Amino acid sequence: MALSIVSNNLLADGLKDIQQDVDTAFDLLLPVPGDTRARLVEAMRYAAIGGGKRVRPLLLTATAAMFGVDRDAAVRAGCAVEAIHVYSLIHDDLPCMDDDDLRHGKATLHKQFDEATAVLAGDSLHDLAFEILSDTGTSGDPFTRAELITTLARASGMNGMAGGQMMDMAAEGADYDLQAITRLQQLKTGALLAASVEMGAILGKVAPDGRAPLRAYARDIGLAFQIADDLLDVTGDQEKAGKALRKDDEQGKQTFVTLMGVDGAKDQARALVDQAVGHLANYGDDAALLKALARYIVERDR
Amino acid sequence: MALSIVSNNLLADGLKDIQQDVDTAFDLLLPVPGDTRARLVEAMRYAAIGGGKRVRPLLLTATAAMFGVDRDAAVRAGCAVEAIHVYSLIHDDLPCMDDDDLRHGKATLHKQFDEATAVLAGDSLHDLAFEILSDTGTSGDPFTRAELITTLARASGMNGMAGGQMMDMAAEGADYDLQAITRLQQLKTGALLAASVEMGAILGKVAPDGRAPLRAYARDIGLAFQIADDLLDVTGDQEKAGKALRKDDEQGKQTFVTLMGVDGAKDQARALVDQAVGHLANYGDDAALLKALARYIVERDR
Numbered sequence: 138m139a140l141s142i143v144s145n146n147l148l149a150d151g152l153k154d155i156q157q158d159v160d161t162a163f164d165l166l167l168p169v170p171g172d173t174r175a176r177l178v179e180a181m182r183y184a185a186i187g188g189g190k191r192v193r194p195l196l197l198t199a200t201a202a203m204f205g206v207d208r209d210a211a212v213r214a215g216c217a218v219e220a221i222h223v224y225s226l227i228h229d230d231l232p233c234m235d236d237d238d239l240r241h242g243k244a245t246l247h248k249q250f251d252e253a254t255a256v257l258a259g260d261s262l263h264d265l266a267f268e269i270l271s272d273t274g275t276s277g278d279p280f281t282r283a284e285l286i287t288t289l290a291r292a293s294g295m296n297g298m299a300g301g302q303m304m305d306m307a308a309e310g311a312d313y314d315l316q317a318i319t320r321l322q323q324l325k326t327g328a329l330l331a332a333s334v335e336m337g338a339i340l341g342k343v344a345p346d347g348r349a350p351l352r353a354y355a356r357d358i359g360l361a362f363q364i365a366d367d368l369l370d371v372t373g374d375q376e377k378a379g380k381a382l383r384k385d386d387e388q389g390k391q392t393f394v395t396l397m398g399v400d401g402a403k404d405q406a407r408a409l410v411d412q413a414v415g416h417l418a419n420y421g422d423d424a425a426l427l428k429a430l431a432r433y434i435v436e437r438d439r
Numbered sequence: 440m441a442l443s444i445v446s447n448n449l450l451a452d453g454l455k456d457i458q459q460d461v462d463t464a465f466d467l468l469l470p471v472p473g474d475t476r477a478r479l480v481e482a483m484r485y486a487a488i489g490g491g492k493r494v495r496p497l498l499l500t501a502t503a504a505m506f507g508v509d510r511d512a513a514v515r516a517g518c519a520v521e522a523i524h525v526y527s528l529i530h531d532d533l534p535c536m537d538d539d540d541l542r543h544g545k546a547t548l549h550k551q552f553d554e555a556t557a558v559l560a561g562d563s564l565h566d567l568a569f570e571i572l573s574d575t576g577t578s579g580d581p582f583t584r585a586e587l588i589t590t591l592a593r594a595s596g597m598n599g600m601a602g603g604q605m606m607d608m609a610a611e612g613a614d615y616d617l618q619a620i621t622r623l624q625q626l627k628t629g630a631l632l633a634a635s636v637e638m639g640a641i642l643g644k645v646a647p648d649g650r651a652p653l654r655a656y657a658r659d660i661g662l663a664f665q666i667a668d669d670l671l672d673v674t675g676d677q678e679k680a681g682k683a684l685r686k687d688d689e690q691g692k693q694t695f696v697t698l699m700g701v702d703g704a705k706d707q708a709r710a711l712v713d714q715a716v717g718h719l720a721n722y723g724d725d726a727a728l729l730k731a732l733a734r735y736i737v738e739r740d741r
Contacts (some may be wrong), residue, residue, distance in 0.1 A: 172622070174602045180596065185460035228562060233554035252535035253608055256558070258599050260530060263562065264596030267569050271589035280581040286588055287573035294566030295483065299559050300476045306555055320474070382677035 148429040155183060155195045158212045159219055160186050166216065166265065180250045180258035181265075185223050188241030188379070192362075193218045194290065194435070196333040197340075199426040204341025211340055214285060217332050220266040225329075227259035229302065235384070242379030263293075284339050292332035301325025305330045305390075313391045319360065322393075326366070332351045350416045357413035358431050363433045364406040367392040371399065378439045406435040411419030444482035450731040457497045460514045461521055462488050468518065468567065482552045482560035483567070487525050490543030490681070492741070494664075494732070495520045498635040499642075501728040502653060506643025512577055513642055516587060519571040520635050523595045526564035527631075529557050531604065537686070544681030565595075578642065586641050595635035603627025607692075615693045621662065624695075628668070629661030652718045660733050666708040667737045669694040673701060680741045708737040 163185045169178045194215025201211035211285050230237040230245040231252060247255035269275060270285045290295055301324030308321065334355040338348045367385065371394050375382045385392045394402045413431045417424040465487045471480045496517025503513035532539040532547040533554060539547050549557035571577060572587045593599055603626030610623065636657040640650045669687065673696050677684045687694045696704045715733045719726040 170602075173606045173613070174597060175604035176609065177597055177602060225562075228558050231558065233558060254605070255712055256530050256535060257605055257608075260527075260561075260565065260595075261597040261601040263565055264592050264599075264601065267592040268596060271585050271592060279585040282585040283573050283581040283588075286569055286585075290566050290569040290573060293562075294570060295476060295479055295563040297566075299563045299566065300472075300479060303479035303556070303559055304475045306559075307478065311475070366692065 144432075146431040147426055148433055151195055151199065151211060151426050151430070152191070152433075155191045155198060155212070155215065156189070158208075159189075159191050159194050159216055162212055162216045162245060163219075172178035176250070176254060177257055177261060179263055179322055180246055180254045181353065183249060184246050184258060185220065185262060188243065189219065189223070190437070190439070191215075191219060192430070193222055193329060193333040195430060196330060196427070197337040198357075199430060200334050200337025200341045202337075202426070203420060203423045204338070204343060206337070207339045210275055211337065213269055213272075214336050214340060215333070217222040217266040217269040217275070217285070217289060218329065218336065220262045220269065221298070222329060223304070224259040224262040224266075225293070225298055227255050227262070231255060234306075237381055239380050266293075281339060281342070285336050288332050288335050288339065292328040297324055297332075298326075301328065308390050309388050311391070314395050315393075317391060318391055318396060321358070322360065322363040326363045327356065330362060331355040350419065353416040354427065354431070355414045357409045357416070358434055361406045361409040361413065361431070362434045363436065364393045364402050364409070367394045368399065368402055368406070369438070370394070373438065410435050446727060446731040446734075449728055450735055453497055453501065453701070453728050453732070454493070454735075457493045457500060457514075457517065458491070460494050460500075460510075461491075461496050461518055461693060464514055464518045465521075468571065478552070478556060479559055479563060479736060482548055482556045482566055484520045485551060486529050486548050486560060487522065490545065491521065491522060491525070492739070493517075494736070495524055495635040498632060498657075498729070499639045500637050501732060502639025503586060503642045504639075504728070505722060505725045506640070506645060508639070508642045513639065515571055515574075515577045516638050516642060517635070518632065519568040519577070519587070519591060520638065522564045522568040522571065523591060523600070524631060526561040526568075527595070527600055527604070529561040532619045533557060534626075536608075539683055541682050550637050553665060568595075583641060583644070587638050590634050590637050590641065594630040596657065599626055599630035600628075600636075610692050611690050613693070620693055620695060623666040625658070625661060628665045629658065632661045632664060633657040652721065655718040656715045656729065656733070659711045659718070660736055663711040663715065663733070664736045666704050666711070667739065669696045670701065670704055670708070671740070672696075675740065712737050 167178055167182050169175050197215040197218060198211040226240060227246050229235050230240055231247055238248055239245065246258060264288060267286060270289060273281055276282050284296050293299065301321055304321040305325055334351050338351050369378060370382050373382050397405060410431045414428045417427055448722040469480055469484050471477050499517040500513040528542060529548050531537050532542055534551055539703055540550055541547065548560060567724060568591060569588060572591060573584055578584050595601065607627055636653050640653050671680060672687050673686050675684050699707060712733045716730045719729055
């Protein structure tokens with residue numbers, strides 16, 4: 138119980154700090170220009186600043202901290218991953234995609250601005266991610282910068298997030314089994330979560346061979362995260378979630394919940410988290426925040 | 440006259456070779472996967488393979504060749520720039536943007552597939568550009584890779600192409616003067632053309648100081664290219680152009696042609712090309728292809 142309070146405080150502080158640091162960093166990265174591009178940058182700010190849980194930047198900075206990485210550098214890299222995440226939400230919310238009106242408890246970007254601005258703001262955040270990573274402020278070592286960029290570009294493109302999104306679009310009315318859903322979600326959600334952990338290790342100069350336990354942790358929490366999302370869609374409170382729920386059922390999609398049931402999905406998510414935490418055993422207390430984050434991922438209400 | 444025939448052949452061969460090499464490279468970069476992502480990759484192939492003039496890859500490879508860069512590496516970097524160009528066309532053609540039905544003489548991507556697939560295919564080509572540049576096949580030197588990525592990300596984002604696109608959207612009905620239109624076009628079209636030349640020089644290990652004449656060349660042809668585009672919109676043959684023309688007038692936009700008149704714009708484009716060619720004087724015959732390309736940019740009919 139005492140341990141749980143400590144780890145809860147660690148997590149609460151970690152979330153509060155990263156939310157503040159990411160907001161501050163985006164504020165500095167996105168000055169509003171004095172010309173007609175102002176509307177574009179205001180749209181980027183509307184989507185990027187405030188509201189997000191910042192799970193990906195926290196995964197990255199918590200991993201980086203285990204290896205003594207300078208926090209500013211890790212926060213910058215975290216903003217790069219978050220910029221990709223935010224761009225993907227903007228495009229996913231478009232009328233031609235999921236057609237959502239609500240995100241983080243406020244109007245989606247195309248509702249607040251317009252569709253064309255939303256497309257462009259997403260595209261510009263997409264570029265911003267790579268601009269951040271190629272800047273020497275993220276790492277003075279060009280090899281590290283190149284490795285960060287490779288990792289993020291692969292995680293977000295056709296063999297990562299965007300590929301998973303395409304499989305998800307094809308899923309409506311399709312008859313995916315558990316294996317297909319697992320593969321889809323490993324791409325759609327898992328790839329970027331895994332990249333967050335990987336990039337923390339890259340900044341920490343951990344050689345690829347040494348990243349195996351971190352990768353195993355990331356793979357397990359990636360699936361647990363998506364199972365929790367599927368559960369939230371069925372059992373969550375729309376007010377707290379700040380976005381439309383009950384969508385999977387409306388769209389007739391197979392999810393972890395339709396395939397395993399609510400209780401089966403809960404059991405599976407908890408088992409994955411236990412397994413994820415187990416992969417970090419050798420890091421001891423250094424991994425306390427990553428372990429607490431794994432628990433949070435399945436217990437969150439938004 | 441003899442010189443003109445030589446340079447015409449040089450250009451014709453250069454265009455033919457790069458069109459072939461870029462198509463071959465995209466074919467290899469985009470294998471269709473055996474799962475439900477197939478539709479996404481087929482859409483990427485539909486947009487990326489065939490049809491384009493490949494002006495940007497030719498600028499890049501012609502510059503790189505002046506400094507003895509391996510052609511395969513230069514073609515790869517050229518494909519990265521072209522992937523950005525193609526993604527921007529896909530998103531620009533969307534109903535919420537320019538709402539175009541025709542591109543390179545065939546149906547636009549969202550007409551051939553659907554809007555959601557077009558958004559995702561654009562996003563995935565956007566990532567592909569950075570995946571290509573971060574691969575060691577483009578350059579074994581991580582510093583070069585990081586510099587290529589920085590250059591391309593800046594040229595395509597809010598301070599480059601996307602920023603110019605936003606200014607262009609705000610231009611409908613606005614009262615832009617020549618200075619504002621020049622600034623807009625330097626971002627919207629010029630940034631990516633300039634990045635193409637710059638990336639050729641980066642691959643050629645030309646130090647930033649030594650790139651000044653190449654940058655001056657790129658700036659001038661960037662403007663000339665856009666003036667030629669504005670002229671094509673007014674005087675061109677839609678069949679040859681393979682896309683909708685007479686759009687600027689319909690949308691009530693100020694362009695170089697509305698501000699300078701057809702003859703004034705033609706004179707200005709030719710003067711810019713002369714000036715661009717002048718910047719390359721010190722390179723002599725090594726720059727013959729870049730010089731011929733400058734002429735082509737204002738004389739093309741598509």
